[in-house]
Amino acid sequence: MPAQRDDSQARGTAPVHISVDRAYTDGPQHEVKIRARDVNVFYGDKQALFDVSLDVPEKAVTALIGPSGCGKSTFLRCINRMNDTIPGATVRGRIELDGEDVNDKAIDPVILRARVGMVFQKPNPFPKTIFENVAYGARIHGLTSSKAELEALVETSLKKAGLWGEVADRLHQPGTGLSGGQQQRLVIARAIAVSPEVILMDEPCSALDPIATARIEELIDELRHQYCIVIVTHSMAQAARVSQKTAFFHLGKLVEAGPTGEIFTNPRDSRTQDYITGRFG
Amino acid sequence: MTDAAPPIDKTAFRQGLEARLKKRYAQERRFRLYGQLAIVFALGFLVLLVGRIALQGYSTFIDYEVTQTIYVDPAKVDAADIGGSNFDLLVAEQMLAKLGETDDKLGEASGEMMGIISNDFGYQLLKRVQDDPSLIGRKVTLTGPVKADAALYYKGELKRSTPQDERKLDDRQLDWLDRMQASGAVSKGFNIGFLTKSDSTEPEQAGVLGAVIGSAMMLLVTAVLAVPIGVLAATYLEEFAPKNRWTDLIEVNINNLAAVPSIVYGLLGLAVFINWLHVPRSSPLVGGLVLALMALPTVIIATRSALKAVPPSIREAALGVGASRTQTVFHHVLPLAMPGVMTGAILSLAHALGETAPLLMIGMISFVPGVPEGFTGAATVLPVQVFIWENASERAFHERTAAAILVLLAFMIVMNLAAILLRRRFERRW
Amino acid sequence: MLTWIALLALFLFSGATYAFGRRKAQAMAARGKPGALHSLPGYHGGYVALWAGLPAALIVLAAALFGGRMEAALLRADSPAAVQALTDHGQAVFFDDARAMAHGTQASETIYEGDLRTAIEDKAVQAKRLQQLIQYGALAAGVVVGLAGLAIAYPRISPTFRARNRVEGWIAVLFIACAVTAILTTVGIVASLVWESWRFFQSVPPLDFLLGTAWDPQIAMRSDQYASKGAFGAVPLFAGTFLIMLIAMLVAAPIGLYSAIYLSEYARPLTRGVVKPLLEILAGVPTVVYGFFAALTVGPIFREGFNNLGGLLVGGPLNGLGIYLSQVQNQMALVAGAVMGIMLIPFVSSLSDDIMNAVPQSLRDGSLAMGATRSETVKQVVLPAALPGIMAALLLAVSRAIGETMIVTMAAGLQAKTTLNPLDTVTTVTVQIVTLLTGDQEFDSPKTLSAFGLGLTLFVVTFILNVIALRIVQKYREQYD
Incomplete structure (x- = not known):
């Protein structure tokens, strides 16, 4: 293991790795929010990510695509250190959020996760009321000081998630009683309620029907003006529709990344070409 | 692009979070500590329980024996009526003589001597003389245990420093014991008798053999009944039964039976097997029947989960080549589920082995001084032996109770290990 | 032969x-x-x-x-x-x-x-x-x-x-017969308890039995001397059973739950692999062993502890309490209850562990990803989600505590008292059943038959608890399947 580590560090500065990532520049507000350098992830003895270096722009949607098991979800889980919760997982390399290494000892995972929200593949509302689901983050982090403030926060969050109109009259019914698409928007509202800077989405639409998917995609498009969003998706069409930047992963390596339009119209790597044209995956 | 984010003061926000963080982590550590304490408490109790019982019981396996030559005095033994002669007294007098003491008129000294050496001597002598009357007038060398109280003195549990009227043996008896030990007549050894003898009213002669054999016989009855019936019932419910109200009822019923207090099974056994069917009381047969009914639901539940673990593809494959349902089950599903079934069965039997309460209901509490005479004879079993000895007032029996528990635990550990090995050896993951 | x-x-x-x-x-x-x-x-x-x-x-x-x-x-x-x-x-x-x-x-x-x-x-x-x-x-x-x-x-x-079909028909009959054995066992239990209890209720009216406050079956044997009515009031037995169950649950519920939480949420796989089998051993120890331990080790230790404490208090402002404590006996409810509680720890722990493991990992991930600590996740997400299952596990533990026999027979007393004082000697339903049915017995006296009345009560109560608990568990599992 140490040998591999030294190896990766030695190669860390090598320009070849950075060259696969073309910056997304569409104005000054899209400065780099997350900067990943030579990220390697091991699950026990198995290496899941190899020397991934990627820049994620602020106030834009970055899509991670690639065949199953290519490491895109693993990369996503590095950003808010959710890999810490998996026994035997080790992460090496640097991931900077606004210039701070998230794996630094001084960074607390609790604070980090309050700053980096996450939405999962399967909607996972807690077995509580809709109100309590959204209020959960505020309660554990002690964000609000009065009941009125909390109610206001829940309302804004639900409005931002585009769910307010549908649930305003039944805030105190269980969140698990909603439809799949509504549940997923509830989970997004729950994540928004703690005012995160980044929202990670791990295939948020794969368990939903096309209509619900369309609503979530609309929502993502609205949210990108305020947040840095990273989305893992299986659907190339979705990546093309919602993202500004796309990164293609294959067998644990970052093959190519760049502005979405370029990746889909003019891929530089033949593997990307094969994948987006449906030859494998 | 222009609707700006609501102005969030990010530094204030983070400072607020950090301020609370210390308290939250303290809470987290406390919570985790409670969990660790709970585990430590439970495991600590296990250590305490086993350790304490081992400490109480191990001394049972140490035995003090006296070897002495006894002169079979023709004046004291009536050749015409050997059984009517008082061999205990003869032995006591000879023992006294060896210590240079003579008996007084009232026989108090010999009485006290009988209080420190086992009446096993008298019994041995009687047997020897009965077998060979020519021994009368000759010398016989006998080896036998000292009385339990005397053994406690040798083991240091009965102390001379205790006031005389608070201990079982008086000063004179302790002197004799010291002199006997000094003379080299007393030897310390492994108490094999505890494993080769059965219950007795005299603690130094009491052993667990009868109870061990009783337990084995009862367990055999339980196994022969509960395992086949349980396996077949589970196979029926899992593989054949249509899903209707009847099978639902059976299923609910089995889950409930598994949680019925064991003493209720004892009442069932008393009312049905003993009072109605006249199965002999306190026999391994009736005990085995009751425990079989008790073990049945757990065997069924274990078998069903083992059957559930066999993937449906195996059944489909067998049915696909034209096997009947019965053939599929007997040729493929059951053999594959067998390790799981056997593990479950052994564990239920181990549980049955330790069961006491229902056996008290069916009269298994009587004093049985020997090995059971067959499945319908009176018997005692290990856990009940523990209960009986625990009730005895003599301190020496407490030591034996702990030792009997050690034997019982040894059996349970062997059965559990067998189950674990079986699981490890044949475990299969699909 | x-x-x-x-x-x-x-x-x-x-x-x-x-x-x-x-x-x-x-x-x-x-x-x-x-x-x-x-x-x-x-x-x-x-x-x-x-x-x-x-x-x-x-x-x-x-x-x-x-x-x-x-x-x-x-x-x-x-x-x-x-x-x-x-x-x-x-x-x-x-x-x-x-x-x-x-x-x-x-x-x-x-x-x-x-x-x-x-x-x-x-x-x-x-x-x-x-x-x-x-x-x-x-x-x-x-x-x-x-x-x-x-x-x-x-x-x-x-x-x-068609010999195969015929033979398989026979086998099917055999299968069904085996499955029906389970039903027959229940029928046997209910029939024997009800029949013998009915005989008992001929001489003692059920209401007197269930609501009477005096329990003294010894005297009632001589029916010419003492009206048998007052002597079979089971309330003191129910109270004693309840008291010991309560003490047991106060020990078993927190410790069992916390160990389950630690094992399912915190422990590394290695720790789990060591601790779980050890807890299984604790669960496999026969109850007669617990009884022996309670009677000869825990009882004397508790008595001495309380006696010494009482000795310190005598003469002080708490003189009365001191005198009381210095006279406490071995066979207090606390001893039987505490040891029974320890017996139930692995039972509560393994049931709750299973229940908590059934809570989907996605809920934990959701909470952790919000920045909740593990304990916040457990307290606010996992436990509320697992609550019905845990309640059911505790109900099953209560049912076990009520039906447990050997610990109380060996460590609790025989005096029928209606009290909530854990230092007092109480007796339980199961102790009385054992006492009434061991030794010489004649099957016509209300004394012996009253054991079946107690048995029936015990069966009904535990049956209700079990049915409710198993129902909840089944519903709970269906929810997350």
Whole structure:
């Protein structure tokens, strides 16, 4: 293991790795929010990510695509250190959020996760009321000081998630009683309620029907003006529709990344070409 | 692009979070500590329980024996009526003589001597003389245990420093014991008798053999009944039964039976097997029947989960080549589920082995001084032996109770290990 | 013994008929073209063997099971005048003794003289004869039925005969019979408890039993001296059972739950792999061992502790309490309750562990990804989600605590008291059942029968608890499946 580590560090500065990532520049507000350098992830003895270096722009949607098991979800889980919760997982390399290494000892995972929200593949509302689901983050982090403030926060969050109109009259019914698409928007509202800077989405639409998917995609498009969003998706069409930047992963390596339009119209790597044209995956 | 984010003061926000963080982590550590304490408490109790019982019981396996030559005095033994002669007294007098003491008129000294050496001597002598009357007038060398109280003195549990009227043996008896030990007549050894003898009213002669054999016989009855019936019932419910109200009822019923207090099974056994069917009381047969009914639901539940673990593809494959349902089950599903079934069965039997309460209901509490005479004879079993000895007032029996528990635990550990090995050896993951 | 020999002989006979039937089928197969036989020859053999063996075996078994009853009934059919003069109970003992004499088992200590002596000897001879008659009769019947079975089944073997389906039909019957055993057990429990309790309620009205506050079954035996009514009030037993259960749950619920939380949410796989089997050992320790430990170790330690504490308080401002504490006995409710609680820890822990593991990982991830700490996740997400299941686990533990017998028999007392003081000596339903039914007993006295009244109450209460708990668990599992 140490040998591999030294190896990766030695190669860390090598320009070849950075060259696969073309910056997304569409104005000054899209400065780099997350900067990943030579990220390697091991699950026990198995290496899941190899020397991934990627820049994620602020106030834009970055899509991670690639065949199953290519490491895109693993990369996503590095950003808010959710890999810490998996026994035997080790992460090496640097991931900077606004210039701070998230794996630094001084960074607390609790604070980090309050700053980096996450939405999962399967909607996972807690077995509580809709109100309590959204209020959960505020309660554990002690964000609000009065009941009125909390109610206001829940309302804004639900409005931002585009769910307010549908649930305003039944805030105190269980969140698990909603439809799949509504549940997923509830989970997004729950994540928004703690005012995160980044929202990670791990295939948020794969368990939903096309209509619900369309609503979530609309929502993502609205949210990108305020947040840095990273989305893992299986659907190339979705990546093309919602993202500004796309990164293609294959067998644990970052093959190519760049502005979405370029990746889909003019891929530089033949593997990307094969994948987006449906030859494998 | 222009609707700006609501102005969030990010530094204030983070400072607020950090301020609370210390308290939250303290809470987290406390919570985790409670969990660790709970585990430590439970495991600590296990250590305490086993350790304490081992400490109480191990001394049972140490035995003090006296070897002495006894002169079979023709004046004291009536050749015409050997059984009517008082061999205990003869032995006591000879023992006294060896210590240079003579008996007084009232026989108090010999009485006290009988209080420190086992009446096993008298019994041995009687047997020897009965077998060979020519021994009368000759010398016989006998080896036998000292009385339990005397053994406690040798083991240091009965102390001379205790006031005389608070201990079982008086000063004179302790002197004799010291002199006997000094003379080299007393030897310390492994108490094999505890494993080769059965219950007795005299603690130094009491052993667990009868109870061990009783337990084995009862367990055999339980196994022969509960395992086949349980396996077949589970196979029926899992593989054949249509899903209707009847099978639902059976299923609910089995889950409930598994949680019925064991003493209720004892009442069932008393009312049905003993009072109605006249199965002999306190026999391994009736005990085995009751425990079989008790073990049945757990065997069924274990078998069903083992059957559930066999993937449906195996059944489909067998049915696909034209096997009947019965053939599929007997040729493929059951053999594959067998390790799981056997593990479950052994564990239920181990549980049955330790069961006491229902056996008290069916009269298994009587004093049985020997090995059971067959499945319908009176018997005692290990856990009940523990209960009986625990009730005895003599301190020496407490030591034996702990030792009997050690034997019982040894059996349970062997059965559990067998189950674990079986699981490890044949475990299969699909 | 005879039964075993007969069964063995039948088994051999049935094996022989199997070979016989199989040979005939094989011979037919050899003559015809391949596949001419509907079923494999083994099934033909099996079919014949079943007909030859099974009905006969059932007859022999029935004789072994019910022979004793039949013999007793036939023995009582005509009783001599001297016997008729005895009381009902005396007659029962007389006939039991006659059978005991005949079969060489232990008789009661009743001494029979004069007419009764000759009568019992006559009856003993008669009992012996009846027993032989029944045994050999059954044997003869078995032989006839076995041969008849062979005669019926053997000629049926033919290439087109569907032997496999027939044999599988028999097997299906066997399967169903085994499954029905479970139902029969319940029926047996309910019937025996209800029947004996009904006899008990003839002499003690159910309401007096359930609501009476005095329990003293010893005195009620002499019904001429003491009205049996007041002595069978079970309230003190219920109170004692409740008190000990409460103490046990106060120990088991927090410790069991916290260990389950630690094991399912915090422990590394290695720790889990070590601790879980150790807890299983704790769960496998027989209750009689816990009882021994409670009576001889925990009891004396607690008593000494309280006595010493009392000694310190005597003379001080808490003088009264001091005097009370210095007189506390070994057999306090606290000892039995605490040890029972420890016995229940692994039970609560393993059930709750299973329940919490059924809570989907996605909920934990959701909470952790929000920045919740592990403990916040457990307290606010996992536990609320697992709550119904945990409640059910605790209900099952309560049911175990109520039905537990050996610990209380060995470590709790016999004094029936209605109290909530954990330092007092109380008795429980199960202790009383054991006390009433061990030792010499006659089956007509309310004293003995009251044990069945208690048993019925115990069964009903635990049954209700179990049904509710199992229902909840089932619903809970369906929710997350």
